[in-house]
Amino acid sequence: MNPTDQSKFPTVVIIGGGFGGLQVAKQLADKPVEIILIDKHNYHTFQPLLYQVATGSLEAEAIAFSLRKNFDGQKNLRFRNTEVTRIDAEKNTVVTAIGEIVYDYLVIATGSTTNFFGNKEIEHYSMPMKSIPEALNLRYLVLQNLEEAILKPSKEDRAPYLSFVLVGAGPTGVELAGALAELRNHVLNKDYPELVKDEMKVYLVDFLPKVLGPFSDEGSKAAENYLHSMGVEVLLNVKVESYDGHEIKFEGGKSIFTKNVIWSAGVMGVVPDGISKDSIERGNRIKVDTICRMVGSNNIFAIGDVAAMITDETPKGHPGVAQVAIQMGQATGKNIYRLIKGEQTVPFKYNDKGSLATIGRNKAIADLGKLKFQGFFAWLIWMFVHLISLMGGRNRIIVFINWVASYITYNGGSRLIIRNFERDELIQKDEQVSKPD
Numbered sequence: 001m002n003p004t005d006q007s008k009f010p011t012v013v014i015i016g017g018g019f020g021g022l023q024v025a026k027q028l029a030d031k032p033v034e035i036i037l038i039d040k041h042n043y044h045t046f047q048p049l050l051y052q053v054a055t056g057s058l059e060a061e062a063i064a065f066s067l068r069k070n071f072d073g074q075k076n077l078r079f080r081n082t083e084v085t086r087i088d089a090e091k092n093t094v095v096t097a098i099g100e101i102v103y104d105y106l107v108i109a110t111g112s113t114t115n116f117f118g119n120k121e122i123e124h125y126s127m128p129m130k131s132i133p134e135a136l137n138l139r140y141l142v143l144q145n146l147e148e149a150i151l152k153p154s155k156e157d158r159a160p161y162l163s164f165v166l167v168g169a170g171p172t173g174v175e176l177a178g179a180l181a182e183l184r185n186h187v188l189n190k191d192y193p194e195l196v197k198d199e200m201k202v203y204l205v206d207f208l209p210k211v212l213g214p215f216s217d218e219g220s221k222a223a224e225n226y227l228h229s230m231g232v233e234v235l236l237n238v239k240v241e242s243y244d245g246h247e248i249k250f251e252g253g254k255s256i257f258t259k260n261v262i263w264s265a266g267v268m269g270v271v272p273d274g275i276s277k278d279s280i281e282r283g284n285r286i287k288v289d290t291i292c293r294m295v296g297s298n299n300i301f302a303i304g305d306v307a308a309m310i311t312d313e314t315p316k317g318h319p320g321v322a323q324v325a326i327q328m329g330q331a332t333g334k335n336i337y338r339l340i341k342g343e344q345t346v347p348f349k350y351n352d353k354g355s356l357a358t359i360g361r362n363k364a365i366a367d368l369g370k371l372k373f374q375g376f377f378a379w380l381i382w383m384f385v386h387l388i389s390l391m392g393g394r395n396r397i398i399v400f401i402n403w404v405a406s407y408i409t410y411n412g413g414s415r416l417i418i419r420n421f422e423r424d425e426l427i428q429k430d431e432q433v434s435k436p437d
Helices: 019-027 047-054 120-125 132-151 155-162 171-191 217-229 322-341 376-389 393-409
Strands: 011-015 034-039 043-045 064-066 077-081 084-088 093-096 099-102 105-108 112-114 163-167 201-205 232-235 240-243 247-250 255-257 260-263 267-269 285-287 300-302 355-360 363-368 371-374
Touching: 011 019, 019 034, 019 322, 047 132, 047 171, 047 376, 105 322, 120 240, 120 260, 132 155, 132 260, 155 163, 163 171, 163 255, 171 201, 171 217, 171 232, 171 355, 217 232, 217 355, 217 363, 217 371, 267 285, 355 376, 363 376, 371 376, 376 393
Parallel strands: 011 034, 011 105, 034 077, 105 300, 163 201, 163 260, 201 232
Antiparallel strands: 043 064, 084 093, 093 099, 112 267, 240 247, 247 255, 355 363, 363 371
16 A cells, blocks of 8 residues: 555654654644554553553543544544554565555654563563553453452462562652552552451562662652652662562572562663664664664654664663653654755754652652652642643543542542453473474
8 A cells, every 4th residue: 555646745654653753743734744643553642640550540541542533633644553564764665564655754653662681481470561451451460369369368378469579660660669559558458358458568679779760869769768658668789580470589589479570670662673783772772863863864763762862962862751752753843844845954952851750649759950859749740740741631631530539538440350361371482403304
C-alpha cells in the first residue's frame, strides 16, 4: 500500500503515539505536509500514572486517550493502527503488517521497554510495567496472590504471596512501593480481613546507594524517610543475582522468598528492525545529531527514549522522561518544516523543568531547579502537574474524582480480577548440534 500516491506534499511518517510523536504531529498540523501516524495501539498512554492502574486505584481507561479523537479535525493527518515490521532506509519505506508506507521524512518515536540486561530467567518471572497491558497483568497477579494467601494455613506458607520486591529505586519503583505500602496500611484489612497486615512486606531494592538517583540529595533522603515511615524496607547497594519465580537472590547471600518481583531497574530503546547496528548507542538507542536526526541519515529522526544525543553537555544522552520526548518532538516538527522550506535548522536545547515523584498520601518530592519541596506542598504540585498533563477533559475529571474519593475514604478504586494472569512455563532450549546423516 502507498498512502502517498495522490499527495502533492512531503510525507512525514511518525512511528509511535507517545508524548514525542504527538508533539511532532501537532507542530506540523497546519503545514503543507502529509502526516501518517503509526502505532500498534489506537490510544495514547499517560505512563506516569501506570502504577495507579497496577494497584487498582485507577481504571486503565482513565489514563488512555484515543489517538484518532486527539487528532479529530487535523486534516493533514492519517492514523494507521498497525505494527512496524522494519524500516527500509534505502527505499524510504516503513514495512508494516498492512503493507509498505513511503515517507519523505521519518520520525522514530517508539519509546522504551524494560531492560532485563540479558537475564532471561528474571525477564520471564518478574513483572515489568511499561504499558497498560503490563500494568493490568501486575494488578491481577497482586490480587490473585492476595486471594491465594488467604488459603494458606501458616504464616510461612503465606509469606511468598505477601512479599513484594520492587527492583529499581527510580520514580517508578518508589511510587509503586509507596502505593503498595498504602494498600497494606489502609486497604488490606478492609478487603481481606482474614489476612494480617504485618505479614505483608514491601521491599525496594537498588544497587545504587540512594533512592531517586537523579534527584537532589535532599529529595532522595526525604523519599527514603517517607518509605521507612510507611513500612517499606529499603535495600540499597544490593545487586540482584537471580529470580526463579520462588526466590530472589542477591549478591552477598541474602534472599527473599516471593511470588511478586516487579522490575523497574532499567530501560532500553525500542528500535525497529532495519536500523544499522552502527547507529545504535548504549541502551539500545539511536545515535542522533543536534537536531535529532539519525547520524548518517538525511531524513530519519529519532526522539525521546529511543534517541541518544551525545554531546559535551549530555555525554550519556538525555534522561528518559516525558519532558525530553515532548520538547524533542516540538523541536523536530519545527526542524522538519525548516528543512522542507530550505531554511536553517535550530539545534535542540533541553529545558529541564524539574523532577517530581510521589510516595503516597501527602508525601512527594519536587525538585524544581533551585526550588526544592518535600511533603504536602510537593504532593499538591505533583497532583496539579499530572492532572493538567492528562489528555482529555473526561479523563481529568475521572482521575480527580478517584483521587478525592481515595483521599477521603482511604479505600479508593475497585480491585476486580477481570481475568486471571497466567504465566507460561519457561522453556530452556539446549543448544543442538546437527549431525550429518
